[in-house]
Amino acid sequence: MTTVVTDNCERCRFTDCVTVCPVACFHGDDLMLYIDPILCIDCGACVTKCPVEAIYEDPIPEDKQRWIDINATRAPRLPSIKKKQEPYPGAEERRRALGF
Amino acid sequence: MQETKEQAVAGKYTSPQVLPPWSGIRRVAREEYYTSGHRTCQGCESAQMMRLLAKAAGPRTIVLTATGCMYVANTTYYTTPWVLPWIHTQLGSAGSGATGTAAGLRALMRKGKLEQEPINVIAVCGDGGGADMGLSAISAALQHTKYNFLVLMYDNESYANTDIQTSGSSPYGVNTSFSPPGKLHRIMHEQWKKNTAPMLAVGHPDCRYVATVVSTNAVDTMNKVRRALSIGGPTFIHCLNPCPKGWDYDPKYSHEIGELAVETGVWPLYEIEDGKLKMYGKSQHIANGLLKRKPVSEYLLRQGRFAHLNDEDIALIQARTDAMWEKWAVPGVIAFAKA
Numbered sequence: 001m002t003t004v005v006t007d008n009c010e011r012c013r014f015t016d017c018v019t020v021c022p023v024a025c026f027h028g029d030d031l032m033l034y035i036d037p038i039l040c041i042d043c044g045a046c047v048t049k050c051p052v053e054a055i056y057e058d059p060i061p062e063d064k065q066r067w068i069d070i071n072a073t074r075a076p077r078l079p080s081i082k083k084k085q086e087p088y089p090g091a092e093e094r095r096r097a098l099g100f
Numbered sequence: 101m102q103e104t105k106e107q108a109v110a111g112k113y114t115s116p117q118v119l120p121p122w123s124g125i126r127r128v129a130r131e132e133y134y135t136s137g138h139r140t141c142q143g144c145e146s147a148q149m150m151r152l153l154a155k156a157a158g159p160r161t162i163v164l165t166a167t168g169c170m171y172v173a174n175t176t177y178y179t180t181p182w183v184l185p186w187i188h189t190q191l192g193s194a195g196s197g198a199t200g201t202a203a204g205l206r207a208l209m210r211k212g213k214l215e216q217e218p219i220n221v222i223a224v225c226g227d228g229g230g231a232d233m234g235l236s237a238i239s240a241a242l243q244h245t246k247y248n249f250l251v252l253m254y255d256n257e258s259y260a261n262t263d264i265q266t267s268g269s270s271p272y273g274v275n276t277s278f279s280p281p282g283k284l285h286r287i288m289h290e291q292w293k294k295n296t297a298p299m300l301a302v303g304h305p306d307c308r309y310v311a312t313v314v315s316t317n318a319v320d321t322m323n324k325v326r327r328a329l330s331i332g333g334p335t336f337i338h339c340l341n342p343c344p345k346g347w348d349y350d351p352k353y354s355h356e357i358g359e360l361a362v363e364t365g366v367w368p369l370y371e372i373e374d375g376k377l378k379m380y381g382k383s384q385h386i387a388n389g390l391l392k393r394k395p396v397s398e399y400l401l402r403q404g405r406f407a408h409l410n411d412e413d414i415a416l417i418q419a420r421t422d423a424m425w426e427k428w429a430v431p432g433v434i435a436f437a438k439a
Binding site: 041042 | 319
């Protein structure tokens with residue numbers, strides 16, 4: 001299962017994705033969210049929900065490959081996020097800066 | 101030229117189907133081979149397991165069902181949900197039925213009476229037909245390494261079809277029609293659940309694949325079935341199926357109860373392939389210490405069959421579950437430790 005959250009989520013953290021995840025596989029720290037690959041069923045519901053297009057699914061682009069490991073190692077050690085939360089302060093500005 | 105026995109064993113007659121795992125829910129086949137027409141209870145997870153099993157195995161499959169819920173409720177006079185060829189075998193003969201069917205197919209193909217192609221053979225039995233009566237037949241079947249088949253045991257922890265009698269798979273303290281709690285004796289069933297999957301894995305070194313699944317975990321469950329069918333030789337899968345009637349809870353909670361069984365550590369998910377044990381799903385996180393197990397009371401108190409337990413009983417079950425993960429030689433799987 002390879003659906004990963006990548007760098008666009010950093011300092012955005014809109015958490016729209018967790019509202020559609022059927023298996024609650026999102027975990028997060030203060031900065032961004034991560035997907036636990038052991039629990040993810042690769043349904044792809046979160047991919048279109050992300051306002052900054054931070055979530056990629058198979059095939060993962062070459063420059064995002066490192067996020068597979070990052071998601072797999074960090075997610076299980078962080079608390080599970082099941083409900084929508086306030087975005088990171090300044091998330092709207094970052095979103096505009098990213099061009100979305 | 102007539103093929104020798106050895107060539108036949110190694111040759112095309114016995115090669116299993118190649119069923120690669122589905123990498124996600126969207127890659128799962130849309131065809132259903134277990135459809136409407138059954139009379140199982142509302143919220144029946146065993147029926148869900150049959151659906152996943154048929155979907156994972158695909159169209160070129162023969163299913164045998166030993167007597168049990170999935171025989172009686174599925175094939176009441178002229179009604180059946182099976183789109184696949186289906187055979188009833190006697191209670192306790194799932195293993196022998198599977199061996200015979202696989203041997204029969206091979207013989208027909210060798211004689212040219214059947215087109216040569218790999219056909220899945222799946223024998224399904226309940227916990228009564230598998231862990232109690234059929235254990236010897238399954239054990240014998242797992243020794244027949246030249247035939248390809250899967251024995252799937254769906255475990256609702258009682259003889260649910262004949263009104264919830266205690267089986268070898270029933271957990272400690274459970275209220276069944278054979279063990280009703282009374283004023284004098286609160287706990288009438290004092291045995292602990294039989295640990296069937298590791299017993300068969302340890303005792304049959306030639307059996308290449310043994311797994312435990314829970315049907316609430318659909319993608320993993322189907323992938324385990326596909327692996328068991330592709331690996332070759334006899335294989336065994338043990339599936340825990342919450343049963344609204346036997347476990348006494350509202351049918352809409354079937355999925356949650358299955359999840360809780362895994363999250364509380366009562367039901368570990370693992371596969372043993374060629375002697376290598378691998379935990380998966382939430383059990384993998386529990387085994388690695390990344391996920392804290394929920395207290396077993398969350399699982400037990402959701403079910404009417406445990407309503408008579410007091411705090412002492414729940415503490416005892418919690419202690420046994422803790423020991424299973426903290427003291428067993430192989431946590432969650434094998435109980436021995438060096439003396």
